[in-house]
Amino acid sequence: MTLRIWGRETSTNVQKVLWLCAELGLSYERIDLGGPFGGLDDPAYRAKNPNGLIPTIEDNGFILWESHAILRYLAADHPQSGLMPDDRHARAIMDQWLDWQMVALGLALRDLFMKLHRPGAVAPTVEEIAAAADYAASKFLIVEGRLAQSPYVAGDAFSLADIAVGISVHRWLKLAVDRPVVPAILAWYDRVSRRDAFGKIATIPLK
Ligand SMILES: N[C@@H](CCC(=O)N[C@@H](CS)C(=O)NCC(=O)O)C(=O)O
Known part of the structure; x- marks a missing residue:
């Protein structure tokens, strides 16, 4: 299943995730949400992210929010990228x-x-x-x-x-x-x- 990212691309916290995906060569589907797009109070979105903030990701049914947790999660699957030092x-x-x-x-x-x-x-x-x-x-x-x-x-x-x-x-x-x-x-x-x-x-x- 494709990686899904919820959040408008003008959000700085969403941009961090988009930049990392490009570094790792990950394809994804991005769903506009927040700002002029609204949708943060939709019960279906709140069920994924109770904060009603962006970004949120779904990776093979695994849901995650907080942009830096998302960065670490995605980078952990690509140790060869060197984006998270081992030392x-x-x-x-x-x-x-x-x-x-x-x-x-x-x-x-x-x-x-x-x-x-x-x-x-x-x-x-x-x-x-x-x-x-x-x-x-x-x-x-x-x-x-x-x-x-x-x-x-x-x-x-x-x-x-x-x-x-x-x-x-x-x-x-x-x-x-x-x-x-x-x-x-x-x-x-x-x-x-x-x-x-x-x-x-x-x-x-x-x-
Ligand atoms: N600490 C959270 C902060 C999330 C956050 O504040 N996101 C902002 C956009 S940068 C948001 O959802 N704002 C409401 C909106 O876009 O309508 C994270 O890094 O993911």
Whole structure:
């Protein structure tokens, strides 16, 4: 059975999974859900993912949600890809950056993105947008510090951490905000965004 992925492709968390599938050469069927497509409250979807969020995958009847759990699950079946290091310390460093992307970098970026593109009933002030941009920048400067010392996010090789952080950087660079000077991020982004597997991601609109 084909791998199924539920979620609109404009979602950063869905994009992580799409990028990995391309890295691994996996074919899949993607079902638009969330954002303008709605469907997150459908009982049939909630039965798969009680959070009513995307992405969710189904692989031969096995259902899984949480984008980083999905990355690890798919990559575990392709050890030859080298996207999850075997070495205990290297693996822990990759996990560190994956967790941090989810709980720190991604949330800071999400807050900035929402203020800019989904402001809700009360538009944020210029000062609030600037504060969100500064806060997000403070997180990206942590990535900058890392990439100034390491060719890839988790170390010497491209890994799942580059996918998760790479999707955040890709979005951040598209936002119309002031950004600090980040030469190490830009040099790394230039390299990872040239990967064949990134090709599809580059064509997805911002929203
Ligand atoms: N930690 C979850 C976060 C999932 C999440 O917040 N997904 C967002 C899209 S990035 C969502 O479902 N938003 C509602 C929508 O798209 O309508 C994961 O990584 O899968």
